[in-house]
């Protein structure tokens with residue numbers, strides 16, 4: 367067993383921390399308040415190579431594997447304050463570039479991957495529907511053969527990057543059952559694709575979200591990703607990697623908050639006693655430390671397995687569950703340790719908590735991860 371990062375991975379992680387401190391800190395409070403996405407910050411991420419990190423070099427990407435990408439995204443979480451923008455970049459990379467890299471045709475890759483890697487094309491994925499949610503493949507959106515192509519009809523919701531996306535991967539029903547789901551590549555300006563108004567959220571407010579409507583939206587046969595009926599396979603493969611990539615920044619955020627809380631517990635005196643001298647506070651910090659390390663190891667292990675062996679279903683579900691729940695708990699503890707200062711906007715911990723709360727919902731809720739883990743034991 368080996369627990370060392372390579373020198374290259376450490377260099378990548380350090381670079382990500384420095385980049386994030388320089389480019390993803392300023393102005394976040396205002397953008398969070400207004401609920402605005404920063405194209406400038408998006409472009410800075412692209413120039414740094416984040417959007418293209420997992421894209422093969424032949425398509426202008428960085429050609430990194432998932433474990434190295436986890437190191438980079440952890441570094442971003444540690445250095446940045448703009449959790450929403452980091453989430454948008456991770457969603458773009460995992461759920462739009464991911465299926466294209468793994469299942470796209472040569473022509474699809476040639477047309478879209480360079481732009482996605484360079485950040486000039488913003489990607490989104492639309493699977494969730496108003497009545498499907500956790501039962502992700504219970505789709506009502508249909509795709510019917512029409513004029514050498516397909517006509518899509520239906521509506522999608524909670525689409526990250528929707529308001530700014532140039533390219534959507536849309537999952538629709540082409541037949542009955544699990545084998546009747548197909549993924550389609552739909553550019554924004556396709557006639558019949560209508561992007562709804564931005565959806566306002568509690569947290570991750572710098573990551574835009576919207577509904578997407580498909581009103582007799584015709585796409586050519588070449589828009590199918592990976593073959594008709596392979597949507598369920600694509601979705602499960604993509605989700606595995608996405609769970610790990612979107613949770614990696616949380617490890618960095620937890621590390622940063624733990625360090626901040628330890629410093630505060632040493633320095634903050636109530637009466638003449640530093641609050642860290644109280645066992646209640648010291649134990650809470652010890653628990654934060656243990657939760658962080660446990661979550662970190664599950665995440666690294668799952669990413670290692672996926673990078674090495676190509677699949678990590680159980681491990682990625684466990685990592686997603688553990689990291690997201692530890693993330694929420696860490697942010698809650700940080701507010702508690704800072705007392706009412708932690709509850710004020712000025713200390714920027716309430717924003718961390720608001721951002722963290724989404725983590726037990728996206729890419730499969732905690733309940734769905736537990737169902738998956740129990741299901742693999744033959745339960746439920």
Ligand SMILES: Cc1cc2nc3c(=O)[nH]c(=O)nc-3n(C[C@H](O)[C@H](O)[C@H](O)COP(=O)(O)OP(=O)(O)OC[C@H]3O[C@@H](n4cnc5c(N)ncnc54)[C@H](O)[C@@H]3O)c2cc1C
Pocket residue numbers: 457490491492493494495496498499500501523524525526527570724727728729730731732733734737
């Ligand atoms: C920040 C954010 C970004 C997102 N981005 C995208 C995106 O880019 N594209 C996209 O398509 N979707 C996206 N989503 C949507 C997300 O994937 C869904 O919201 C999620 O799958 C849950 O669906 P739901 O909200 O309809 O909840 P529901 O399915 O209605 O669930 C409600 C509650 O019931 C529980 N529940 C439901 N079914 C079961 C069950 N079988 N067993 C036990 N408990 C159950 C859930 O765990 C939850 O607690 C995003 C969500 C968030 C929060």
